[in-house]
Amino acid sequence: MSHNVPAQTETLQSQVSDYEEGLLLEMYRRMQEIREFERKASDLSDAGELPGAVHLYLGQEAVAVGTCLALADDDIIGSTHRGHGHVLARGADIDAMMAEIAGKEPGLNRGRGGSMHMVDFSLGIYGCNAIVGASVPHVAGAILSSKLDGDDRVGVSFFGDGASNEGVVHETMNMASVWDLPVVFLCENNGYAVSTSDDYAVAGDSIADRADGYGFPGKTINGQNVLTVYEEVQEAVEQAREASQPYLVECETLRYSGHFSGEKALSWLEDRPYRPDGEVDDWKEARDPVATFREALAAADVVAEERLDEVDAEVADEIDAAAEFAVESEYPPAERAPEDVYADQDYSYTPATKYR
Numbered sequence: 001m002s003h004n005v006p007a008q009t010e011t012l013q014s015q016v017s018d019y020e021e022g023l024l025l026e027m028y029r030r031m032q033e034i035r036e037f038e039r040k041a042s043d044l045s046d047a048g049e050l051p052g053a054v055h056l057y058l059g060q061e062a063v064a065v066g067t068c069l070a071l072a073d074d075d076i077i078g079s080t081h082r083g084h085g086h087v088l089a090r091g092a093d094i095d096a097m098m099a100e101i102a103g104k105e106p107g108l109n110r111g112r113g114g115s116m117h118m119v120d121f122s123l124g125i126y127g128c129n130a131i132v133g134a135s136v137p138h139v140a141g142a143i144l145s146s147k148l149d150g151d152d153r154v155g156v157s158f159f160g161d162g163a164s165n166e167g168v169v170h171e172t173m174n175m176a177s178v179w180d181l182p183v184v185f186l187c188e189n190n191g192y193a194v195s196t197s198d199d200y201a202v203a204g205d206s207i208a209d210r211a212d213g214y215g216f217p218g219k220t221i222n223g224q225n226v227l228t229v230y231e232e233v234q235e236a237v238e239q240a241r242e243a244s245q246p247y248l249v250e251c252e253t254l255r256y257s258g259h260f261s262g263e264k265a266l267s268w269l270e271d272r273p274y275r276p277d278g279e280v281d282d283w284k285e286a287r288d289p290v291a292t293f294r295e296a297l298a299a300a301d302v303v304a305e306e307r308l309d310e311v312d313a314e315v316a317d318e319i320d321a322a323a324e325f326a327v328e329s330e331y332p333p334a335e336r337a338p339e340d341v342y343a344d345q346d347y348s349y350t351p352a353t354k355y356r
């Protein structure tokens with residue numbers, strides 16, 4: 001894993017003084033919500049309460065929060081199989097999300113989508129997607145539609161280092177450039193695609209450099225620092241909107257957990273580890289996005305430590321309540337399970353604008 005992310009509490013400390021307390025607290029709360037949501041999802045999965053697998057976002061919280069807070073309300077995002085963090089950062093209802101990953105009727109998508117297919121058009125969340133790279137053309141298509149309608153919406157398409165090598169991602173970058181679409185291609189380089197390291201599988205020195213070949217700007221940034229992500233994505237979004245052109249942002253980050261919730265059960269991996277010893281602990285020590293932000297806020301004296309403790313307690317209660325709601329809610333009745341899954345016979349084409 002070739003990332004070069006520095007230890008960062010001191011850098012953060014020098015950045016925080018430029019911000020209002022309200023925005024800093026919102027960033028902290030959202031990152032903490034993602035962290036606690038994912039810990040709870042992991043526990044629920046281990047307890048057999050979640051059908052299917054969950055792909056945890058632990059360690060990457062600053063990317064989702066810094067990015068989503070840099071967007072306007074009617075901008076849109078497209079997400080991945082590791083999408084809980086993106087959907088939470090965009091402000092989706094936490095009870096409904098927890099119920100969705102549990103496959104329950106009051107879920108965000110009535111339990112029909114589950115962890116890898118959450119959608120909330122009212123918040124501009126155009127979908128998580130289990131097919132690697134597949135939401136990238138969806139976002140470009142939605143932005144093409146928006147552009148034809150004369151809107152100035154920007155679309156952010158999250159995708160991974162593994163997805164960066166998919167043909168459809170390259171085709172979409174080419175088309176977005178040809179059609180001058182304001183799409184920010186937001187690559188979360190978390191070091192691995194399942195068990196394959198980016199050192200092995202990604203050609204060239206950086207994913208961001210690939211933008212040059214398609215004629216739009218690209219940059220690699222520190223994905224562990226929420227303020228850096230916020231500032232850099234804000235600049236990319238503004239440029240995409242004003243110039244009506246794509247932008248590629250590569251965030252260097254690290255996935256803390258296994259690729260998916262079942263990985264710890266793969267005993268053969270113990271003899272064939274795909275990560276260097278101590279890698280995750282090393283990152284948690286000096287580059288953890290939540291802990292370093294908390295330390296910097298307290299050390300710079302911008303947000304009182306008691307206030308941060310209160311936020312932690314509020315988030316813990318919120319997540320406990322969501323888990324209880326999810327576990328106690330009902331599954332969809334079997335005879336109604338196909339509702340919203342299969343199109344009606346008289347289904348006719350509707351443009352994306354219908355949903356906004």
Ligand SMILES: Cc1ncc(C[n+]2csc(CCOP(=O)(O)OP(=O)(O)O)c2C)c(N)n1
Nearest residue numbers: 082130131132160161162163190192193194
């Ligand atoms: C088209 C496609 N190929 C393969 C898979 C199996 N698969 C699921 S996730 C994944 C790795 C994706 O890696 P990356 O894009 O880096 O995302 P990350 O898991 O690191 O968030 C693969 C190969 C798939 N779901 N879809």
Ligand SMILES: [Mg+2]
Nearest residue numbers: 160161192193
């Ligand atoms: Mg990856």
